[in-house]
Amino acid sequence: MPLRNKMRSPRWSRFAPASLLLAAVLLLTTGCLYTDANIRLSEDDRLSGRIIVAQEPTEENDQGPQLRVPDSLYGRARVQRWSDEGYVGSELIFSDLSFTDFRQLGQFASDAPGSFDLRFTRSGDVVTLTGRADLRNVPDGSPVTLAVSFPSNISSTNGEMTTNRSVVWTPAPGDLTSLRAETSYTDPNTRSFAGWTGLMIALSVAAAVIVGALAWFSRDRSPKPSDLVH
Template structure:
């Protein structure tokens, strides 16, 4: 039995609508670029771009919002470049704990992006997980770059220099990020400076006590009067 003409037209319209939805994801429309730097006092600054090629003139691309917990440290603005539209995020003076909250910039990306920075003594470790299994394999551009304040000891990323590592994350896969670097704990540095001052004062007091003890170790006998032993 042949479908009626209205039914056929309806199916064609539905198929066309689905095609318009899928085509942007098949033609390389996804761009996610994140870069950040860590200072020697364990503060993190950087930016994130999340954009797609718009499906129509009303498509503004991914819209990221700042969680209230990061207000004052994160700023979001519109991104328009190379035919892509979306959001650009700037952040500064984040703590390691704040960095974990960057994944909450978008409800849609919850669970797709996880990043963790931890310190154990002088060792700082970065671990991350990025789930791009649902991303289009053709044309997806997802990159993450991080600059450390010291030479990177180990990593599974690409070394751009002694202290900079980049990961280019493939679509259709779940990727892990890993890097370790050693530099002194800023809290320990402050304590070491104070400890040095205390040690210096203690040493000065000890030297003073030692000097007084040395001066008094053999007290000089009382001087006899020049007339004491003479006869009249």
């Protein structure tokens, strides 16, 4: 049963990769699995988004796959129930995560055979997303979507670009699919240093102006002998 795609929109160490193991408990029946992940990367190298994993219920009280969040991410990631058009499961919502935080999300379903393994890396101003979607044990006909948005134009990708800054993948069940996208924007660490340097220069100039003004207004204004001679 196809399901309409509802999600088409998407300081850690400098070079450390961040991986996220997505997707859910493999169905023990022939019911379809629905996975929809959306990730947004900000210009400050912070990650936000949501992940939905659901299935066609096999019994009356079937709640579908249940995602989990590490306790260390409490307040920045949460899980809630989700259902739509005959699918039931859970939705994980996260915001303002570093790469290290993002990597920890993999703990919630590390034993799931169907998964996304994503890695974000930075080299200078170049940011690269690499990974794979391992759906070899996911039932045929299961709709799977991954969408990622970047803060700048995408220079290369093997996905389908929906805008200059957004890309979507729809890997096929039963396959092992590679994922790649690349963009470039200023390293936030460099940007912060430049801003701090500029602030220090501005403060130094302002201090020099203030000192000069104080010296001018506090100068000796008493008449000099030469001023008394006409």
